[in-house]
Amino acid sequence: MAMNVLCIGDVVGTPGIQLVEQLLPGLREEHELHWVIANGENAHQSGNGLGAKEFERLRQAGVDCVTLGDHLWRRRDLRPVLRAGEGIVRPGNLPAEAVGSGVTVLESDSAPPLAVINLMGRVFMSPAECPFATADRLIDEIDGRATATVVEIHAEATSEKQALSWALDGRVSAVVGSHTHVQTADDRILPGGTAALTDMGMTGPFESVLGRRVEPVLQHMRTSMFIPFLVAKHDPRLQGTVIRIDPETGRALSIVRIDVAPV
Numbered sequence: 001m002a003m004n005v006l007c008i009g010d011v012v013g014t015p016g017i018q019l020v021e022q023l024l025p026g027l028r029e030e031h032e033l034h035w036v037i038a039n040g041e042n043a044h045q046s047g048n049g050l051g052a053k054e055f056e057r058l059r060q061a062g063v064d065c066v067t068l069g070d071h072l073w074r075r076r077d078l079r080p081v082l083r084a085g086e087g088i089v090r091p092g093n094l095p096a097e098a099v100g101s102g103v104t105v106l107e108s109d110s111a112p113p114l115a116v117i118n119l120m121g122r123v124f125m126s127p128a129e130c131p132f133a134t135a136d137r138l139i140d141e142i143d144g145r146a147t148a149t150v151v152e153i154h155a156e157a158t159s160e161k162q163a164l165s166w167a168l169d170g171r172v173s174a175v176v177g178s179h180t181h182v183q184t185a186d187d188r189i190l191p192g193g194t195a196a197l198t199d200m201g202m203t204g205p206f207e208s209v210l211g212r213r214v215e216p217v218l219q220h221m222r223t224s225m226f227i228p229f230l231v232a233k234h235d236p237r238l239q240g241t242v243i244r245i246d247p248e249t250g251r252a253l254s255i256v257r258i259d260v261a262p263v
């Protein structure tokens with residue numbers, strides 16, 4: 001029997017969390033999900049970072065593992081959550097002294113274990129260690145605890161994300177991208193059996209610029225002046241991807257993009 005994993009693209013603000021709460025039960029049934037992963041780096045009501053409260057809401061909604069990205073240090077109350085390391089990973093290619101881990105193994109009585117790795121890109125991003133070398137190290141750290149592994153690379157450049165999927169082809173079940181908030185249409189399975197999607201997209205309001213209200217973003221871009229970017233409200237949609245994995249081999253069987261609006 002295949003193992004079905006839903007990976008959710010960057011959850012933006014309260015509208016994004018509400019959408020996960022509202023849609024996840026139906027998605028779980030429709031896709032017979034075993035595991036759910038969601039990027040939470042924008043889930044705070046401000047759209048910046050993830051607080052302990054938003055982490056708990058996502059977990060309560062049914063997210064098994066929250067991933068992060070460049071906004072991960074914005075909320076101090078997330079640090080104890082990262083220290084505990086239950087159901088959360090942060091980009092693993094940050095300084096070793098930073099709190100949190102880049103890899104975790106999800107375990108339950110009702111599904112085969114799933115390793116989750118989180119990395120950050122280096123092209124047009126803040127400084128980080130090499131994601132390729134870090135991926136090698138974190139895969140070693142799994143040490144046979146899981147056959148299936150999903151890698152989320154939080155990065156700007158499509159080339160860097162595609163390159164990582166080729167670097168890991170045959171060694172992990174999937175390499176999925178986050179950070180741009182724009183879903184790409186390149187979902188595929190590479191020759192070695194690794195599913196790849198450059199960017200999963202966004203879960204939040206689409207009448208926006210990447211989840212923020214249009215007018216302040218336009219004003220900022222026209223004037224270069226600082227203007228707070230408030231989270232938008234309208235046209236909420238949940239984007240991500242469902243990956244079917246053979247739990248015996250860890251190879252991906254299929255990958256489909258999803259883009260769901262509330263009914």
Ligand SMILES: [Fe+2]
Nearest residue numbers: 010041042179
């Ligand atoms: Fe984001």
Ligand SMILES: [Fe+2]
Nearest residue numbers: 069070071179
């Ligand atoms: Fe980001």
